[in-house]
Amino acid sequence: MKSMHLVSRAALAVALGVAPQLMAMPAMAQAVEEELDREAIIVTGTRRVDRTVTESAVPVDVFTAEDLATQPSPNLQTILRNLVPSFNQQRNAGADGASFVRPPTLRGLPPDQILVLINGKRMHRSALVQVAGDSLSSGSQGPDLSQIPSVALSRVEVLRDGAAAQYGSDAIAGVINLGLRDNDDGLELNARYGQSYEGDGEDLQLSANAGFKLGEGFFNISGEYIDQSLYNRARDRPDSAALRALGVDVPFPPTRYGQPDNEAYRIIINSAIPVDADTELYFFGNYGYADQAVDFNYRRPVAVTVPGVVAFPGGPQAAPQAFGKSVGTIYLDAIPGLQTAAGAPVYSATGRTFEASEVFPEGFTPIFLSTNEDVHGVIGYRGETSFGMRFDLSAATGRNRIRYEMTDTLNPSLGPQSPTDFYLGFLEQRETNFNFDASYPLEVGFASPLNIAAGLEFRRETYVVGQGDEASWAIGPYATQTVQRANGTRFQATAAVGANGFPGYGPQSVADGSRNSYSAYIDLETDIVEAFTLGIAGRFDHFSDFGSTVNGKVSARYAFTDAIAIRGNVSTGFRAPTPGQSFTSNVQTGFPNGSTVPVATATVTPDSVTGRFFGSEALTPEESVSFSGGVVISPSGRLNLTVDYYNIEVTDRIAITSPFNVTPAQQQALSDLGVGNAFDLGQVNYFTNGFATRTQGVDAVLTHRASLGFGSLSTSLAGNYNKSKVTDITRPAAITAQRGLNIEGLTPEFRAVLATTFDADAWYVTGRLNYSGEITSYNDVLATGPTVQTFGDEFTFDLEVGATIAERFRLAAGVENLFDEYPDRELRNIYPETGAQGSGRIYNDASPIGYMGGFWYVRLGASF
Template identity: 35%
Template sequence: MKRKNLITLAILSSATLGAPAIAQEANTESQADVEEVLQVVGSRLSFRTATDGAAPVDIISGEDLAATGITETGKALQYAVPSFNFPSSSITDGTDAVRPASLRGLAPDHTLVLINGKRRHSSALVHLNGTTGRGSSNVDLNAIPIAAIKRIEVLRDGAAALYGSDAIAGVINIVLKDNAEGGSANLQLGQTHKGDGEQWKLTGSQGFTVGEEGSFTLSGELHHKNRTNRAGDDPRQQYPLLPNGELDPREETFNRQSFHVGDGEYENAALFANFETAVGDSGTLYAFGGFSDRTSESGAFYRRALQSNTLTEIYPDGFLPILAPDVKDYSGYLGYEWMLGEWTFDVSAGYGLSEFQYNVNNSLNASLGPELTPTSFEAGTLENTETNVTIDAQRFIPFANNSDLSLAMGVSYRENNYQVSAGQEESYINGGYQDRPGGSQGFTGFTPESEVDRSRDNIGVYVEAENQLTTEFLWGAAIRHEDYSDFGTNTSWKLSGRYDLTDRIAVRGTANTGFRAPSVQQLYFTNISTLFVDRGDGPVPEQSGTFNNISPVTNALGIGNLQPEESDSLSLGLVWNGYEGLAITVDAFQIEIQDRIILSGDVTPEDSPAVADALANTTAENARFFVNAVDTTTKGVDIVVTQQFDLGGYGDLKGQLAYGYNDTEIDAINLPPLLDGLDDVLFDQEEQTRMTESVPKNSGSLGLTHELGKWSSNIQFSYFGTYDIYYSSGTETYGPDWITDVTVNYQWNDNLKISVGAQNLFSDYPDMRSEGNQFNGIFKYPLTNSPIGFNGGYFFTELQYTF
């Protein structure tokens, strides 16, 4: 079996034996049959759940993703898989540019992302400000253009015993296009119902033949969108009083929609390639990789003319600092697969880099005075690199009952490096001018004391087996041992099974242990910057310090070294393959995680003498840090129902109903002894709510695709249940929300297709914040966690040319 078929079955075999080895059906079915199992028809509404494995797998084709008209990979996946969450956020610093994504209600870093079956590196950004997944880093899915994607496979089951760290909630495998000829070009134009957020997106993909059977596929994207703004007017006084005590007359003419609440302006360029060719009689050389370069512009808090952090000589009316990060992402893999006797060997090496450069525009350092301060700053750079080397081997061995045992084993080496580079001096110093605050407004630059350049490595070995013992019974087992240079070793295992009760009904289940190693971002990120902290009277600026575990501050507080999170997972499912294309899967799961890593709340010198002593030699007014502190249990169920209808002269109709439920409960909170009694500060109600209630517990979708002649149309109703956000005045509940998406397509000729569509057809918005939590009416909608965003409807037209 050629390498592309091994990758095709990587996730499916994970579902059956939980492994990167070949699934048993590869030994008994023809390639045509295998491809039929994976066939996806229509757009996002098609048969996308593998029903013949021991764990649930969603399969979404690239055509499905593109047909929605959604321009971001992460958002398109959210509407395709109910258990996947990709919330919107605004005024959250770097998180505005790289949004958190999560599976089954767990943290963003509990999901492993693969490309062509190989591990993908995570973003250098650490989510710090009030969003789902605070304190975590995740893979930047939007760095991978939809135009390059052949298929996405989502394994909703633990798989750390197969792939190593991070696969507690599941695995997302992105399979790149591999066509040897032909291609397509696509242009989309659209805007929101408010007339803002105008965007255009130009994509293209082309396949080339290499040799007799090889292929080289090149896919690219250019994407631009303007900002949206849903901020309320700022009613507050903007200017200092006149000498006679009266209001400045400019109060009458000031543009009071001074804040920016919405999507930022966005530019993205991406290019991905996928290559493979035969070498000799039984070898295959392959390579893939790509880059993306994204810039965005989003607002911070508006600085009023009467505030001390403003210089009216430069900005007479005040100013809105603009965060304009430059996010670069590079990756590449090279591998060779060959047969040696009965064994198939696969050797590969890959490298990935994520660079997040903080830039601040339309700003100043008030402490330098009007003559010396710049108005734009390079505030520092975060960089995460990952190197992977793997050797895998697989074969079939005669086994009991005249069956074959699929045996796989392998070894992997991974090195991670994390760097924090200081910004330009003007972005962080205090120049002493008129006792004004120092640092660039909007985002204070990283200081030389925050600079980090640290690495860690690990070696993993695994063995896995799968066997179709009888026609009815399939079983699988896997075990993996990892040795990390910083915290030691971990061993995890997985058992899976499936029994076909009849030709149409089967039960399936898995049991596994897993782990997630503390990321290098959590181990080494450190910074002291100005953050707006709500102490009960609205957001106020404070010098807030995030201290890593090698810092004297955390050592003085007895935080201790970070240890891996460990999990125990169970799943049990029922599969029914009914008549005339009807398929139903129901899968229940439970995931217990011990020692979850959190980013603590802010502790101040007033909270404890130990904190006062630890911060005495720093410029920080408060401290926060990463710590193993929480045990949780997550329970849930996923249901998928698909059906095809032959309407005769009225065409073909395909339908899908999907539903996901998850509920996370906190079992225990364990904090360092030196900080005993500060539970309500270190892991307060806000953070507890964020961990357990910030993601909708219920989500679902009902979709229909109709085809008739040259016309096709898609309609999907998406449901997002309630979720909670904690404010200083208490918890507020938002939702539920219903979103309707519609697309109509006309195939003009063999090459040209024209589409028009609407996302959020009825321009629904999240519930408004209560009046007391609207920050003077400026923040009408929740700034974080909303699964439907706060833009309202988006309407587009699209041209696609296939050749």
């Protein structure tokens, strides 16, 4: 628990929600009363057009534009985290591309098991395969939710249920459907500025939305500009402290950990125009562009010795530790006429040398740069026939390209010829979809028509890895050297290969692979009797790279009274291997396990000759079986309680194997099989179906809306209990015991959000109390087993007060994490001199509340 009194925090939150109800006031105007009683019609999880949230046979949350507007952050992932307790995200500072494309999780499952829709159409994936992400998300490839600004949304629906039989691949954890605004008039302008209590992390966000008439239709456009500065919560490093004592001017701290520097702009269009009284043409799409930068670890110019580390609290301090130069000495003068037995030159230990400190005398911290470009467009024709069949024919295309650069670094193996800025290459994901959907209400004698929905889909997915500058990946002439001393003895010297920090994508990494898929589904739903709803869905999918799969779902709801109902469903599901997982091929060179010679580690495709040589098999879909059951209590449209239990078993989950060491005999065998770079390979890994999990939990959502005569009050309490278990490791090389434990331990079992908004027309107050349970980290593995640290539960409180001026202008001020709460600090592997780990970190990236601390902001809005 934290130093702040929990009683005070809870009292403040309850006061915001309860005090106004104690005031006896006259009834509000009839229009306000009707708005409070009105329930939202859902379009996710059902293909009927008359289902409300409480009438649904599956748990669906619906959040309106007003709900989004009361959130302290316009970032969609942060909004979802505040609204949906089973939705989480981690910071992943300094974790390669995962620093820029943050992987979300839903109900304890990774991002590529969440299906994201925009206006009911599938959103394409990010180009990033989360190889360097957290344990739960590592290896996944999901959509980038940050590409969608909240100002463009009229509503968000979150289906907390498996729905692969209805929507296809990826819908194991659930479905998030983003509904775009469709107003045909008006102009909305918004500005937000804030920074952390520490004075860093400055955040400027500008957004706008405008609607126009397009004949009898509409044209709606939204835009957003973001300029975020990095915040830093790292401490000094033990080696940099020692370097300063030697007179080296090392930055303080030398490596920063926090959100990246981020400048981005995004545009979203949504439009439709009637063709006749019953049909229309529609189009929507988005364009996004972001430049981001993050620090990598500081590199030392000279060797130092530092006091020893304390491995665990109360443990002994280790002996002083030597930290060598981050980049070794390069020997430039080959001895004329002298060669090794292999014909390589022999260099003189007494001749000229090159040191990285000649370029970076104070050491260096590589800066990793990302340019992320995202574009997506959907065009379609929909309507209703003369005999009552609704139809929707659409075509969609999307592309995400991530371009990497590295500055303030070098390729040590190139010696003094190395540049200090590198273009590393690019990743690209392209998708094209064609869909036809139709539904027809057929009278068959039940209490409601039998809604028959069916559809067809064709999808093509392409994944591309583009080559970087040669200097970014080249194995230079100084990668490995035989050096002779004056006395005739010799030693080996090595230099890291590629841009130091992140080697570029070389010829062996270039990939361009595609696959096609064909799908068909049928979805039936009806009220057998007035109190009993039954739904049955089935789907067939065929993928060109692994074959066919069939999935089904049965859902039911029974209402005992208008106020009490039970619901449940059982379904099978699947997630097809992503193009990135199927086609990623990369070679990076390093010195693993203390090796004295460069070792090329190749990530190969599962169907490659090299992969099959080491036991790879074609990737197959991850498969799931899930069931859920719950109760809905709704005494009025203003008070609703839902409680749902879920159990999801996923088999054949995909992971990256641990590296296989390649022996000389295996190199020869691979060469005989036609592998061109066989003799360069030192290690090999690949994606494989490697383990199984079971995730179970409970979602509870209580909502209440009330009129108070002079305003309205909306209160919600949402809680989630979630527990994941690795039930089987079918390929021990694919997932270590440590990763399995972190999958189980690094997602909080309990999360809850209590939120209240009081709206009195001209002003409003919003309060939000967030609770996250404890997490357990198994980040270090010693000979005696994994070392463990449990990080305690966390409470944070958000508060915003706003007012409307002259009916057009809005002014609000607020604070996220009002009481400046931080997660528990890391206690393992701490250097007493700095109070931090060797990297300078003091917080765990998996903390559900992050580690920015308190953040204040002001925002202005205008409507015309």
